[in-house]
Amino acid sequence: MVQHKPRKYKSLSKPRFDLSTAEKTGAYVVGVDIGGSNLRIALADRKGSSLGKWATSTKETASPQVVISLIHKGMHQLLRQTAVQRSSLRAIAVGAPGVTDRDTGVVFATSYLRGWKNVPLAAMLQAELQLPAVVENDVKLAAIGEHWAGAAQGIPNFVFLAIGTGIAAGIFVNGHLVDGRDWIAGEVGYLIVPGTRETPSKAGEPGPLESAIGGEGVRQQWLASCPSDGGATAQDLTATGIFYHALAGNPKAMKILDRSARILAYAVHNISAVLNPSLFVLGGGVGMNGPLIAATERILECYTQPSRPQIVASALGQDAQLMGAIRLALDKAESRKHLQPAHYRS
Amino acid sequence: MVQHKPRKYKSLSKPRFDLSTAEKTGAYVVGVDIGGSNLRIALADRKGSSLGKWATSTKETASPQVVISLIHKGMHQLLRQTAVQRSSLRAIAVGAPGVTDRDTGVVFATSYLRGWKNVPLAAMLQAELQLPAVVENDVKLAAIGEHWAGAAQGIPNFVFLAIGTGIAAGIFVNGHLVDGRDWIAGEVGYLIVPGTRETPSKAGEPGPLESAIGGEGVRQQWLASCPSDGGATAQDLTATGIFYHALAGNPKAMKILDRSARILAYAVHNISAVLNPSLFVLGGGVGMNGPLIAATERILECYTQPSRPQIVASALGQDAQLMGAIRLALDKAESRKHLQPAHYRS
Numbered sequence: 028m029v030q031h032k033p034r035k036y037k038s039l040s041k042p043r044f045d046l047s048t049a050e051k052t053g054a055y056v057v058g059v060d061i062g063g064s065n066l067r068i069a070l071a072d073r074k075g076s077s078l079g080k081w082a083t084s085t086k087e088t089a090s091p092q093v094v095i096s097l098i099h100k101g102m103h104q105l106l107r108q109t110a111v112q113r114s115s116l117r118a119i120a121v122g123a124p125g126v127t128d129r130d131t132g133v134v135f136a137t138s139y140l141r142g143w144k145n146v147p148l149a150a151m152l153q154a155e156l157q158l159p160a161v162v163e164n165d166v167k168l169a170a171i172g173e174h175w176a177g178a179a180q181g182i183p184n185f186v187f188l189a190i191g192t193g194i195a196a197g198i199f200v201n202g203h204l205v206d207g208r209d210w211i212a213g214e215v216g217y218l219i220v221p222g223t224r225e226t227p228s229k230a231g232e233p234g235p236l237e238s239a240i241g242g243e244g245v246r247q248q249w250l251a252s253c254p255s256d257g258g259a260t261a262q263d264l265t266a267t268g269i270f271y272h273a274l275a276g277n278p279k280a281m282k283i284l285d286r287s288a289r290i291l292a293y294a295v296h297n298i299s300a301v302l303n304p305s306l307f308v309l310g311g312g313v314g315m316n317g318p319l320i321a322a323t324e325r326i327l328e329c330y331t332q333p334s335r336p337q338i339v340a341s342a343l344g345q346d347a348q349l350m351g352a353i354r355l356a357l358d359k360a361e362s363r364k365h366l367q368p369a370h371y372r373s
Numbered sequence: 374m375v376q377h378k379p380r381k382y383k384s385l386s387k388p389r390f391d392l393s394t395a396e397k398t399g400a401y402v403v404g405v406d407i408g409g410s411n412l413r414i415a416l417a418d419r420k421g422s423s424l425g426k427w428a429t430s431t432k433e434t435a436s437p438q439v440v441i442s443l444i445h446k447g448m449h450q451l452l453r454q455t456a457v458q459r460s461s462l463r464a465i466a467v468g469a470p471g472v473t474d475r476d477t478g479v480v481f482a483t484s485y486l487r488g489w490k491n492v493p494l495a496a497m498l499q500a501e502l503q504l505p506a507v508v509e510n511d512v513k514l515a516a517i518g519e520h521w522a523g524a525a526q527g528i529p530n531f532v533f534l535a536i537g538t539g540i541a542a543g544i545f546v547n548g549h550l551v552d553g554r555d556w557i558a559g560e561v562g563y564l565i566v567p568g569t570r571e572t573p574s575k576a577g578e579p580g581p582l583e584s585a586i587g588g589e590g591v592r593q594q595w596l597a598s599c600p601s602d603g604g605a606t607a608q609d610l611t612a613t614g615i616f617y618h619a620l621a622g623n624p625k626a627m628k629i630l631d632r633s634a635r636i637l638a639y640a641v642h643n644i645s646a647v648l649n650p651s652l653f654v655l656g657g658g659v660g661m662n663g664p665l666i667a668a669t670e671r672i673l674e675c676y677t678q679p680s681r682p683q684i685v686a687s688a689l690g691q692d693a694q695l696m697g698a699i700r701l702a703l704d705k706a707e708s709r710k711h712l713q714p715a716h717y718r719s
């Protein structure tokens with residue numbers, strides 16, 4: 028087994044809760060975000076205030092067993108750090124980067140972590156940690172986080188749109204998450220709009236929208252366009268780097284930003300025509316990019332029919348998933364107590 | 374006031390309920406579908422069995438007052454025909470062809486009926502008929518009808534997609550209708566996909582998808598293409614007529630059918646990527662067209678990622694709205710009795 032050196036978790040956004048409200052003799056929950064690159068854990072009290080965070084890399088980690096033992100390790104380290112009793116833990120909620128059945132706690136498939144298939148993650152966690160466990164897709168968790176403590180507080184109809192390497196949405200309708208028939212509602216990386224490819228996607232292949240404006244898609248546009256054009260020849264630029272080059276006036280980058288913003292505007296317009304949400308919250312490294320959001324907003328100004336979509340950047344940033352996990356763990360803990368359904372309640 | 378000659382309503386689908394179960398001494402409800410061309414009324418018992426139907430034209434009728442007096446007239450005629458006591462009526466539900474606030478019963482806007490604006494239809498009906506009244510958008514009513522007694526029975530996640538002159542969807546998520554922030558969820562006539570126009574729509578103007586494959590859009594394609602091509606020169610063909618010409622081998626019509634099916638397939642694929650519904654139920658004169666459904670299904674066969682959308686023709690046809698109105702009236706009647714929310718319960 029590869030040894031993992033835990034590193035201190037650096038929160039990007041300020042903690043929203045006063046740590047002094049923590050009651051160390053009370054009930055606590057654990058929230059976990061399993062990403063393709065990092066595993067993050069937070070320990071929180073019953074009000075959702077985070078007492079401590081822990082993180083490690085998942086880059087060399089593939090198997091669910093190893094991930095669970097890392098969660099176990101981090102959880103115990105957090106308990107030690109915070110002097111919280113193990114017996115005070117009430118529930119754990121874990122976000123997985125793939126198609127997840129929240130009811131049974133099975134992760135059907137992931138693109139990252141070398142492709143999990145039908146992993147009964149909640150049952151495995153419950154057996155290993157002896158703690159009520161719930162599992163949810165990471166983008167839906169981020170939507171829960173934004174709804175609870177971020178940009179979409181108190182908004183029953185909104186779309187959290189995550190654009191990083193991949194593209195997916197966590198959708199709230201009437202205060203509840205939309206799951207669909209196969210738990211794959213929000214797979215908007217497959218949208219086909221003018222400017223994306225029109226051909227069908229093969230299994231495992233990025234969808235048309237994702238290929239066009241996901242992080243890798245933008246980078247491919249940069250690499251494919253003439254390197255002599257505009258003087259910017261750096262080959263290792265990320266999508267966000269390219270968009271900031273556009274802001275600085277690089278013509279090649281400006282063309283890519285314009286094209287990306289137009290495609291994103293069509294995607295947002297289309298989702299808006301279907302759902303009429305109050306708000307789009309843009310998350311992910313590409314989605315939160317200032318120049319991209321500004322350029323997309325300029326295009327959407329003209330698209331007022333049937334209603335003009337409102338877009339804002341995520342308020343919680345990289346913490347959105349972890350906040351959603353804490354919220355879901357609190358719900359799980361409450362449902363154990365009150366025999367209420369574990370489904371997230373707005 | 375223009376005199377309207379009531380005409381016998383001809384049901385297109387067989388009644389689903391046994392008339393012998395009607396209890397004339399019991400409780401009854403009235404369901405109404407206000408269309409741009411016709412007004413239809415049904416009287417039903419508490420099980421939803423229709424005891425009788427009545428219809429008249431709305432072509433010369435614009436004002437809400439005239440429509441309400443027609444409803445009054447039809448309702449009393451049905452009561453006489455069926456020997457049901459006026460005092461046995463418990464509720465009336467009315468479908469309006471426009472943006473409707475189900476909670477307040479206000480019709481914000483209609484494209485037909487010379488453009489209603491902010492008509493408090495439920496309150497007006499309640500005052501005129503002295504009966505608890507509820508009002509809903511007609512396409513959403515059709516979705517309720519299909520969910521209750523049509524092609525989507527027992528399916529919590531499905532999309533009823535109406536394609537006639539206009540295009541709109543009634544969307545069910547987790548067994549409930551999706552309304553959105555402004556009651557305009559499902560305005561999918563505004564979708565932008567490859568093959569539609571990309572320019573923004575002006576207020577009152579048909580949306581890009583509607584302009585491309587709504588009844589009038591298909592007819593415009595026919596009129597715009599070279600009349601000498603293929604030998605079919607009829608200028609007064611409808612969209613469905615054109616599609617049947619395609620089936621008969623007319624090359625010009627085949628081209629229009631292919632193009633329409635591809636655009637419809639992209640729209641269905643996109644809505645499916647957002648919502649992951651179990652089923653699309655196609656309604657409306659164009660949507661129920663056999664050649665169009667078959668051609669669209671052939672294209673969707675290749676679009677299996679993230680999941681292959683399933684499409685079927687409406688089971689209730691022109692009766693979908695009326696069945697939905699009966700269901701909503703029954704819900705309204707029950708909520709009066711049991712103090713339950715009037716929102717449609719699956």
